[in-house]
Amino acid sequence: MKLVTNFDELYKKVSDSSDKLFNILKNDLVKVVPSPDRIWKYIDLLKEISDLIKDRINETGKETSTTYLFDPYREGLTSLGYTRHHFKVLEKAGILIETVNGLYLLFKPKAIDEAIKKFEEYLKGEGEFKIERIEIDLSELEKLFDRIVIKEEYKDVIIASLLQAIENPERPVHLLFIGPPASGKTLILERIAKIKDLNVHFACGGQTSKAGIEEVLMTSRPRILIIDEVDKIESPAYLSTLLTLAESQKLIIDKYGKHINMYLPVTIYCACNRINRLPEEFLSRFTPLEFTEFTFDEFREVAKLIFEEEIGGVDEKLLNKVVTRLWERRVKDPRRVRDAIRLAANIAKIRKIELDKAIDRVIGIYKSYDFLTLRTYSSRNRITR
Numbered sequence: 553m554k555l556v557t558n559f560d561e562l563y564k565k566v567s568d569s570s571d572k573l574f575n576i577l578k579n580d581l582v583k584v585v586p587s588p589d590r591i592w593k594y595i596d597l598l599k600e601i602s603d604l605i606k607d608r609i610n611e612t613g614k615e616t617s618t619t620y621l622f623d624p625y626r627e628g629l630t631s632l633g634y635t636r637h638h639f640k641v642l643e644k645a646g647i648l649i650e651t652v653n654g655l656y657l658l659f660k661p662k663a664i665d666e667a668i669k670k671f672e673e674y675l676k677g678e679g680e681f682k683i684e685r686i687e688i689d690l691s692e693l694e695k696l697f698d699r700i701v702i703k704e705e706y707k708d709v710i711i712a713s714l715l716q717a718i719e720n721p722e723r724p725v726h727l728l729f730i731g732p733p734a735s736g737k738t739l740i741l742e743r744i745a746k747i748k749d750l751n752v753h754f755a756c757g758g759q760t761s762k763a764g765i766e767e768v769l770m771t772s773r774p775r776i777l778i779i780d781e782v783d784k785i786e787s788p789a790y791l792s793t794l795l796t797l798a799e800s801q802k803l804i805i806d807k808y809g810k811h812i813n814m815y816l817p818v819t820i821y822c823a824c825n826r827i828n829r830l831p832e833e834f835l836s837r838f839t840p841l842e843f844t845e846f847t848f849d850e851f852r853e854v855a856k857l858i859f860e861e862e863i864g865g866v867d868e869k870l871l872n873k874v875v876t877r878l879w880e881r882r883v884k885d886p887r888r889v890r891d892a893i894r895l896a897a898n899i900a901k902i903r904k905i906e907l908d909k910a911i912d913r914v915i916g917i918y919k920s921y922d923f924l925t926l927r928t929y930s931s932r933n934r935i936t937r
């Protein structure tokens with residue numbers, strides 16, 4: 553057990569300011585609480601502690617100290633259902649510090665009460681936490697689509713939805729990009745994520761959990777929530793959190809007898825390959841933008857952009873060759889153009905041949921397949937083996 557004797561040191565670690573405590577509640581407590589929906593248990597515990605100290609101040613008559621010692625076992629907190637674990641969590645967040653014979657609480661009850669009040673306003677989007685108005689140049693939104701091949705009407709819809717998110721965040725229009733791999737969905741989402749002065753959170757469906765998303769929403773209150781690969785979300789509970797958020801701009805968590813109802817005007821942009829595993833009610837929240845397979849001209853345009861990025865310029869003859877050869881083989885994935893250029897550049901170096909020849913060699917390995925036939929081909933192979 554550690555012995556804490558230097559109270560000045562302790563005092564410096566955790567001051568008695570309500571602002572500081574509020575920041576701890578908002579940023580640190582949410583992180584150490586096992587799941588955000590249990591946060592009220594800890595808020596209630598803090599209220600109990602605050603009341604305890606208030607009682608003691610009433611007994612002695614005056615608020616004299618900035619540090620208050622209490623023993624959770626002797627003061628009866630454990631009989632209210634709080635365990636050692638609850639105190640450990642508060643300690644981990646930096647609200648309490650354990651000493652040799654119990655716990656020292658370093659906040660005055662007034663600071664605790666103020667911080668909790670502010671935290672509640674924060675959750676409700678009231679007081680100083682009202683949505684901040686921002687101004688963004690329209691021309692900056694137009695630039696989002698530089699070097700991206702996309703239908704004009706889709707461009708307009710995306711810009712219009714972003715404008716709504718900026719000017720009328722309380723009445724959002726959420727978008728769902730649906731389309732085959734390498735159609736530019738992630739590319740556009742990444743551009744949106746980079747808009748200056750807009751608090752955007754970028755998440756990936758397969759990589760986040762419901763609790764993870766709730767923590768982000770609570771602590772950083774993004775204006776825009778992006779979920780790429782949203783069809784990889786397995787959890788119905790996670791999707792249901794998003795349902796409510798999308799429709800009523802509320803983060804509602806109702807569990808363990810506690811209730812979080814946080815006003816959170818957020819515009820949601822999602823992308824997926826397929827919609828068949830997403831529930832109908834989820835889909836109904838979004839305006840769908842279907843990214844269909846590229847036409848030959850679009851594919852050529854994308855390939856041209858990739859040429860410029862990879863080798864700094866475009867040799868039209870070479871470009872046409874790559875595009876037509878791939879197209880003949882029914883390969884419409886821009887990533888194959890990119891890979892072919894990268895491989896060919898190195899093959900040209902190793903074999904000391906022209907880039908043009910090297911491209912021929914690389915494209916020669918592409919069979920006339922699309923991924924569907926490749927898949928049936930390999931499974932057929934497995935059966936005969």
Ligand SMILES: Nc1ncnc2c1ncn2[C@@H]1O[C@H](COP(=O)(O)OP(=O)(O)O)[C@@H](O)[C@H]1O
Pocket residue numbers: 699700701702731732733734735736737738739740854857858886887
């Ligand atoms: N519409 C497009 N315009 C420009 N480049 C594109 C487009 N679609 C795909 N690409 C190229 O292909 C790459 C992969 O696209 P990506 O946005 O990741 O596809 P996905 O639709 O699978 O999310 C991009 O980095 C880009 O180089």
Ligand SMILES: [Mg+2]
Pocket residue numbers: 734737738739780
């Ligand atoms: Mg993608």
